[in-house]
Amino acid sequence: MSKVKVNNVELYYQSVGNESETIFFSHGYLMNNTMFNGQIDVFKDRFRCVSFDHRGHGQSEVTKNGYELDNLVTDAISLIEALDEGPVHFVGMSTGGFVGMRIALRRPDLLKSLVLMDTSAEAESETALKQYNLLLWMIKYVGLWAVVGQVMPILFHKNFLKDDSRQAEVKNWRHIVTGHSKRGIVSFGKGIFSRNSVLEQLAGLSLSAAVIVGEQDIATTPEYAQRMVDVIPNAKLYKIPDAGHSAAVEKPTEVADAMRDFYTNAGII
Numbered sequence: 001m002s003k004v005k006v007n008n009v010e011l012y013y014q015s016v017g018n019e020s021e022t023i024f025f026s027h028g029y030l031m032n033n034t035m036f037n038g039q040i041d042v043f044k045d046r047f048r049c050v051s052f053d054h055r056g057h058g059q060s061e062v063t064k065n066g067y068e069l070d071n072l073v074t075d076a077i078s079l080i081e082a083l084d085e086g087p088v089h090f091v092g093m094s095t096g097g098f099v100g101m102r103i104a105l106r107r108p109d110l111l112k113s114l115v116l117m118d119t120s121a122e123a124e125s126e127t128a129l130k131q132y133n134l135l136l137w138m139i140k141y142v143g144l145w146a147v148v149g150q151v152m153p154i155l156f157h158k159n160f161l162k163d164d165s166r167q168a169e170v171k172n173w174r175h176i177v178t179g180h181s182k183r184g185i186v187s188f189g190k191g192i193f194s195r196n197s198v199l200e201q202l203a204g205l206s207l208s209a210a211v212i213v214g215e216q217d218i219a220t221t222p223e224y225a226q227r228m229v230d231v232i233p234n235a236k237l238y239k240i241p242d243a244g245h246s247a248a249v250e251k252p253t254e255v256a257d258a259m260r261d262f263y264t265n266a267g268i269i
Contacts, residue, residue, distance in 0.1 A: 003059070006078035009066060012059035013052035013079065017044040021112075021268070024088040025051035026076060026096030028118070029192060030151065030177045030185065031246070032058030035093065038252020039259060046269060047089070052079060054095065056184025058176075063184070067191035073102045077110060086110040089268065091259070093117040093248055094220065095192050104205055105198060113208040113266060115259060118217050118245050120224040121199040121231070128219075132193050140186045144178045151177060157216045157244030173249070202231045209235040210262040212255060214243030236262055 003012050014033060023043055025036040033051035040049040053060040055075060056067065066075075076099050080086045090111050092100030097119025104114050124132070138147045152161060152174065161170055209232045213225035222239060229237040238258035240247040248255045263269045 004079065004082050006082045007066075007071070007075050009055045009063050009075060010061040011052050011055065011075065011079055013050060013083070015048060015050045015083075016040060017046075017048040019045075019047050021046075022048040022050055022085045022088045024076075024080060024085060024090050025049065026090070026092040026099050027051070027054065027057070028094030028096055028155075028246070029188065030057075030155065030180065031093070031173075032176055034058075034176075035246065035249050036091070039091070039248060039256045042253075042256040042260070048085075050083065050085060050088075052076075054188070056188045057180060062181040065187070067184070067187040069098060069102070069191050069195045072188075072191065073099050073106065076100075077103060077107055080110055087112045089113045089115070089263075091115040091117065092119065094119050094245065098192060098195060101198060101202060104207060104209075105201055108205075108207065111207055113210075113263075113268060114205070115210050115212060115262065116225075116228060117212045117255070118214055118220055118225075118247055120220040121202055121228050122197045122224060123195060124193050129193055132189065136186050136189045136193075139182050139189075144180060144182055144185065148174055148178050154219050155244070155246050157214065157242065157250060159242055160244065160246075160250040169249070173246075199227060199231055202228060203233070205232050208262075208266040208268070210238060210258070211235055212238045212240065212247065212258050214240045214245060214247035214250065216243060217245045217247070219245040236265070238262070
């Protein structure tokens with residue numbers, strides 16, 4: 001568990017495993033690096049696994065500015081370079097996927113493979129943008145606690161939220177979501193929700209890629225995943241049953257199995 005200063009921000013990261021190949025995990029909005037614990041537990045014996053908190057999230061610095069998506073991409077590039085990890089096997093969920101596909105376009109030399117998880121290559125829809133901007137207004141003027149009841153069903157499928165055996169996990173994620181600084185979260189949200197589409201550009205990727213999506217994801221539905229797979233050469237699609245936007249948390253074993261299948265077929269393991 002360490003922190004490093006890159007691109008004018010102090011980023012928190014964790015690194016486990018000592019193998020020559022590195023998987024680099026990038027989390028989604030309102031989450032933190034722990035969302036990949038289930039996958040890291042599976043792969044840490046065969047890879048070095050690095051996960052980090054984006055600026056304004058978790059234990060990373062809450063900066064006054066720098067939350068534009070292009071700069072978040074620079075954060076991740078700078079961290080990979082600072083840790084001397086490239087090229088890596090990049091795994092990005094939601095915002096992490098936004099970042100990963102843009103690294104692949106800007107700095108393909110830093111990536112060996114790409115897993116895009118519950119994410120989209122397209123601009124935010126007008127309907128979603130109106131909803132998210134309202135939530136950002138509520139966060140700014142009231143606080144994260146005021147929207148957590150609306151946010152949790154977007155992040156997680158109802159079966160996870162209502163599962164009696166997983167209420168400790170649900171409580172933990174409510175604590176994580178509401179524990180962020182509202183200043184950072186509002187600026188971060190504005191940055192990622194105003195993104196441009198890169199869907200057509202993905203046709204030029206030459207690295208091995210997979211797209212993983214929860215079948216019940218309502219934030220970035222399986223249709224977004226299918227359109228990425230249709231564009232990215234030789235990309236493979238994995239749908240996770242009974243999972244929502246946070247499939248890595250809700251169905252950690254199934255997501256790890258999908259990653260293992262992808263890495264095996266791509267000759268990575």
